[in-house]
Amino acid sequence: MKTIPIIITTDADGDHISPAEPFPENRIGVVCDGQNYVIYEPGDIFPPPQDT
Amino acid sequence: MPQGTDPLDIYHNGQWYSRNGSATVEYTFSQSAVPSSVTGTTSETTLASVTIPGGSLGPNGALRIEFSASWTANTNVKTVTVKLGGTSIGIFSRSGGTETGARSQITVRNRGAQNSQVVSLPGSTTVVFGVFTSTYPLTLSKDMSQDQTLTITGTLANGADTVTLESYLVEVIPG
Numbered sequence: 001m002k003t004i005p006i007i008i009t010t011d012a013d014g015d016h017i018s019p020a021e022p023f024p025e026n027r028i029g030v031v032c033d034g035q036n037y038v039i040y041e042p043g044d045i046f047p048p049p050q051d052t
Numbered sequence: 053m054p055q056g057t058d059p060l061d062i063y064h065n066g067q068w069y070s071r072n073g074s075a076t077v078e079y080t081f082s083q084s085a086v087p088s089s090v091t092g093t094t095s096e097t098t099l100a101s102v103t104i105p106g107g108s109l110g111p112n113g114a115l116r117i118e119f120s121a122s123w124t125a126n127t128n129v130k131t132v133t134v135k136l137g138g139t140s141i142g143i144f145s146r147s148g149g150t151e152t153g154a155r156s157q158i159t160v161r162n163r164g165a166q167n168s169q170v171v172s173l174p175g176s177t178t179v180v181f182g183v184f185t186s187t188y189p190l191t192l193s194k195d196m197s198q199d200q201t202l203t204i205t206g207t208l209a210n211g212a213d214t215v216t217l218e219s220y221l222v223e224v225i226p227g
Binding site: 013017019023 | 086087088089091095098211
């Protein structure tokens with residue numbers, strides 16, 4: 001698992017989030033939590049367990 | 053003529069695609085089934101980004117984008133937006149309480165020039181998932197002889213929800 005920082009840009013439509021770098025090729029899932037893009041890689045548990 | 057020697061040929065992901073003369077070979081330009089989600093924010097969030105190389109369509113070529121998305125089943129609005137060169141070409145919003153996802157498709161066609169396009173959507177405002185928010189049909193003036201970025205974004209009205217781009221397929225139909 002690794003994280004990619006987000007870039008926030010703002011225009012008349014509001015805030016827009018994009019990754020600071022391209023997603024890696026070997027990802028098995030991506031989740032943006034509003035703070036970072038969390039990149040799940042082979043061997044990681046995806047989807048992540050839900051809070052109960 | 054071997055592919056790659058014609059100046060109109062396109063090189064992508066280690067392969068040459070011929071676009072010499074009238075040849076129109078449709079090919080999958082980019083696709084992914086890796087889920088990409090957003091939660092915890094109400095900001096529009098990029099879930100996928102693809103660079104369309106300049107000149108890959110030709111003056112009568114087309115770009116076909118197919119995708120599927122899933123979301124939290126509640127009445128909060130969840131939106132998936134497809135953008136070309138920063139312009140929204142399809143805005144798909146749903147707030148059905150029991151719905152969990154949908155699939156849709158957009159086609160962007162050049163109209164005899166690389167800087168004139170028409171966008172085809174699955175329907176108008178009355179069609180489930182295919183929501184068109186402005187005058188139909190949408191026309192564009194993107195210079196497709198230059199690289200253009202295609203993005204698929206997700207936006208939540210309630211940051212506690214989740215919207216997931218489950219898969220996407222981008223096809224190029226040169227012409």
